[in-house]
Amino acid sequence: MGLEVDIRKKVNGFKLDINFKNEGSHLGIFGASGSGKSMTLKCIAGITEPDEGRILLNDRILFDSEMKINVKPQERNVGYLFQNYALFPHLNVEENIKISLNKKNEDTKTKLKEIIELFKLESLEKKYPRQLSGGQQQRVALARAIIKNPDILILDEPFSALDSYLKERLEVELFELLKTYNKQMVMVTHNREEVYKFCDYMTVIDEGKVILAGSTKDVFANPKYFNVSKLLGYNNISKLQYLTHDTLIATKWGISYKTDTYLENDISFIALKDNDILINNSPYSSGEIVVQVTVVDIIETINHFDLLVKNVSYSQGEAISLKVDKNNFKKLDFKENIFLHIEKKALVYLK
Amino acid sequence: MEISPILISLRTASVATFFTFIFGIFAAKLVLDIKSERIKAILDTIFTIPLVLPPTVIGFLLLLVFGVKRPIGRFLLEFMGIRIVFSWQATVLAAFVIAFPLMYRTAMGAFEQIDENLIMAARTLGMSESSIFFRIMLPLASPGILGGAILSFARSLGEFGATAMIAGNIENKTRTLPLAIYSEVAAGNMKQASYYVAVVLAISFIVILLMNYFGRKPIVKDK
Numbered sequence: 001m002g003l004e005v006d007i008r009k010k011v012n013g014f015k016l017d018i019n020f021k022n023e024g025s026h027l028g029i030f031g032a033s034g035s036g037k038s039m040t041l042k043c044i045a046g047i048t049e050p051d052e053g054r055i056l057l058n059d060r061i062l063f064d065s066e067m068k069i070n071v072k073p074q075e076r077n078v079g080y081l082f083q084n085y086a087l088f089p090h091l092n093v094e095e096n097i098k099i100s101l102n103k104k105n106e107d108t109k110t111k112l113k114e115i116i117e118l119f120k121l122e123s124l125e126k127k128y129p130r131q132l133s134g135g136q137q138q139r140v141a142l143a144r145a146i147i148k149n150p151d152i153l154i155l156d157e158p159f160s161a162l163d164s165y166l167k168e169r170l171e172v173e174l175f176e177l178l179k180t181y182n183k184q185m186v187m188v189t190h191n192r193e194e195v196y197k198f199c200d201y202m203t204v205i206d207e208g209k210v211i212l213a214g215s216t217k218d219v220f221a222n223p224k225y226f227n228v229s230k231l232l233g234y235n236n237i238s239k240l241q242y243l244t245h246d247t248l249i250a251t252k253w254g255i256s257y258k259t260d261t262y263l264e265n266d267i268s269f270i271a272l273k274d275n276d277i278l279i280n281n282s283p284y285s286s287g288e289i290v291v292q293v294t295v296v297d298i299i300e301t302i303n304h305f306d307l308l309v310k311n312v313s314y315s316q317g318e319a320i321s322l323k324v325d326k327n328n329f330k331k332l333d334f335k336e337n338i339f340l341h342i343e344k345k346a347l348v349y350l351k
Numbered sequence: 352m353e354i355s356p357i358l359i360s361l362r363t364a365s366v367a368t369f370f371t372f373i374f375g376i377f378a379a380k381l382v383l384d385i386k387s388e389r390i391k392a393i394l395d396t397i398f399t400i401p402l403v404l405p406p407t408v409i410g411f412l413l414l415l416v417f418g419v420k421r422p423i424g425r426f427l428l429e430f431m432g433i434r435i436v437f438s439w440q441a442t443v444l445a446a447f448v449i450a451f452p453l454m455y456r457t458a459m460g461a462f463e464q465i466d467e468n469l470i471m472a473a474r475t476l477g478m479s480e481s482s483i484f485f486r487i488m489l490p491l492a493s494p495g496i497l498g499g500a501i502l503s504f505a506r507s508l509g510e511f512g513a514t515a516m517i518a519g520n521i522e523n524k525t526r527t528l529p530l531a532i533y534s535e536v537a538a539g540n541m542k543q544a545s546y547y548v549a550v551v552l553a554i555s556f557i558v559i560l561l562m563n564y565f566g567r568k569p570i571v572k573d574k
Contacts, residue, residue: 047471073474086472090490099486100476148477 003027003152003184007043007053007063016040016050016208022184024201028216029188031205032231037188038083040205041154044186045080046073058151058184079150083157085141087129094125097144111147119143119177134162135170142174146181153178155187159194171197192233196220204228226350229271235321236272237350254314255342257289269350276346277322279307281336289342293320295334305329309340353543355523356531357550359442363527364507367446371503374447375454376496380484383462402452409448410516417444417517441518442525446507454503461495462488497565505558508551 003022010016016036020027029037042048043063044055052065057078062071087096097115101108116122119139129137138158145153158174159167175198178185189195195202196216203213204223212219212228223229229237238252248263249256250270283290293309296319300306304326308319320340324332332338378398385391401409417424417435427433435441465488473483489496511529518525520534528547535544 042471045471045475047474073471074477074479076475077477078475080472080475082468082472084466084468086466086468088469088473088487088491099473100478144476 002058003044003186004054004056005040005044007040007050007055009039009043009048009050011039014208018205018208018210020203020210020213022186022201024199024215025182025184026199026201027184027186028195028199028202029186029205030190030192030195030202030231032190035205036208037190037205038156041080041156041186041188044152045078045154046071046076047080077148077151079145079148079153081138081141081145081153081155081158084161085129085137087137087141087144089129092126092128093121093132093140096129096140097121097147100144100148115143115147118180133166135166135173138162138170138174142177150183152184152186153181155185157189158187159189159191192220192231204231206231222348223271224351226269229269229348229350234271234348235274238270238318240268240270240349252318253291253320254311254317255289255291263349264351266351267349271348271350272320272342273346273348274323276343278341278343279309279322279324279328279332279338280341281333281338282341283337283339285341288344291340291342293338293340295338309338353522353531356526356528356547359439359524359526360508360528363439363442363446363510364504367443367450367507368500368504370443370447371450371454371507372496372500375451375499375503376458376489378451378455379458379462380488382459398455399452401448402456406445406449406510406512406514407516410445410513413441413444413448413513413517417441436517437519437521437525439518439524442510442514442527445513445517446510449510449513450503450506453506454499457499457502458492458496461492461499464495465491494565498562501558501562501565505555505562508554508558 005021006019008015008017014036016039018036018040029040031037039048043050044057046062049070050063050065053063054061054065055063057076061067061069062076063069088099091099094112094116098108098112101111116125119142121136121139121143124132124136124140129140132140138161159171162170171194187194187198199216201214202216202219203210204219205211206227212224219228220232223232223234226237236253238250238255241249241251243249243256246258246260247256248259248270279293283292292312294312295307295309297308298305305324306321307324308321310319311317322340378394382391382394382398385394414436415421417427419425419428419434419436424435427435433440435444469487469491470483473487478486509529510527511533514525514527515530515533520526520530526534528551532544532547532551535541535547
């Protein structure tokens with residue numbers, strides 16, 4: 001069961017070489033724009049044809065270049081939510097939703113009523129797409145994709161066309177809706193919050209290749225690669241070197257520490273997890289790495305402070321950025337010495 | 352004023368437009384669906400070339416095909432009893448060939464403007480290709496297609512060169528408005544000619560007005 005993709009395709013010098021298996025119910029395909037995410041989705045839906053490889057959905061072959069199988073998009077039973085929703089502008093909400101249904105079928109009416117209620121579109125049935133807000137359009141597009149009961153639902157950047165102030169509420173609404181809809185889903189996004197909130201399994205795509213796959217929590221906790229950690233929002237990344245056989249140094253910040261864990265040979269970077277760094281006026285350590293720092297910059301944002309700090313004993317080094325919540329910020333005494341407390345679990349080793 | 356040229360012209364232009372409308376849309380869809388870029392370019396050239404050829408050249412080519420001594424012309428005459436040359440049907444044929452590229456090209460342009468995602472969405476929704484064409488593509492392209500039809504009608508109405516060559520200038524049969532104007536001027540009847548000119552001006556004016564009306568309506572695109 002599940003989705004299995006192993007495809008290759010060349011387009012205008014861009015090489016797509018994707019290989020993954022969905023092991024969760026909600027799969028996130030994560031990557032920067034232009035990494036080949038959308039093309040992968042289009043291959044799954046059958047609206048683009050890969051050069052070679054195979055695609056399996058619940059053990060059904062959708063595409064297999066060796067066996068010369070290429071199931072038409074019409075017969076794949078895949079629900080697809082397009083980035084711009086792709087509602088038919090000349091049809092009203094009701095007509096848009098029921099366009100895929102058999103007119104003569106008796107069930108059509110009850111099904112339509114059901115889905116319109118589920119998606120809270122009751123007063124909008126006769127409206128045209130251009131008369132709807134972005135969120136309403138999204139609900140119509142989703143209703144249209146779901147009404148035929150697809151085997152898998154594909155969401156292509158579902159929130160990228162929405163204003164940011166609408167986004168958070170709509171995200172919650174959509175996720176609630178999709179929870180009630182108990183089917184396999186694949187979502188493409190370049191937004192790490194969305195992946196983290198929505199997907200239990202994820203693959204990271206970069207330049208047409210899968211570089212990492214795993215449960216979402218694992219991938220975020222241990223991104224393994226320098227470029228993945230950048231995509232996932234790690235701000236503090238430094239080169240890492242052995243100073244002696246048991247002492248490591250993060251060269252960018254001049255922070256060295258003793259280690260008892262054995263590192264793989266190809267580990268050459270270290271990243272810091274924001275949540276496991278503390279800043280205060282206490283020089284005492286209870287096992288964590290303590291570094292005396294000077295504050296170089298403070299930016300106040302709505303919910304917290306962004307601080308840039310530098311290692312006092314390594315002034316030519318670069319700054320570490322960290323978020324400090326407003327209560328903790330108040331407790332900081334800037335006339336005293338300031339210390340950074342980096343817990344061991346904050347350290348993420350990267351290739 | 353003899354009224355028959357007006358009637359003949361309107362009848363010819365209407366029937367010719369009916370055919371250009373159907374075949375123009377069909378040809379546009381055909382070329383649009385062809386995957387090979389080379390075949391696409393060749394077909395597009397064939398469908399468009401009457402637009403740039405002098406009408407007399409088209410009349411000449413039509414004579415080559417439909418002349419009674421030519422294979423196709425002879426076949427039509429001997430087996431079906433149809434004689435194209437110098438018949439009223441010839442005025443329709445000439446107008447059709449001349450106006451066809453206008454319909455074809457505007458329909459093509461209208462189809463190409465449709466957001467590709469809409470077509471792909473329709474496919475993932477399980478709609479058949481013909482259903483997509485009739486329920487999605489045609490309605491969305493309709494402003495452009497209507498504009499093209501009006502343009503073809505106007506062009507059919509003004510057709511002179513090819514008509515004269517293949518249909519001749521037979522009073523009450525193949526003498527359309529442009530031919531009537533030519534004949535009257537040639538005979539020195541400037542006053543008669545000016546009546547016809549006024550009629551043509553009036554019809555053309557209305558046609559352009561209609562076209563602007565339909566042309567200004569934007570093709571509804573997805574936001």
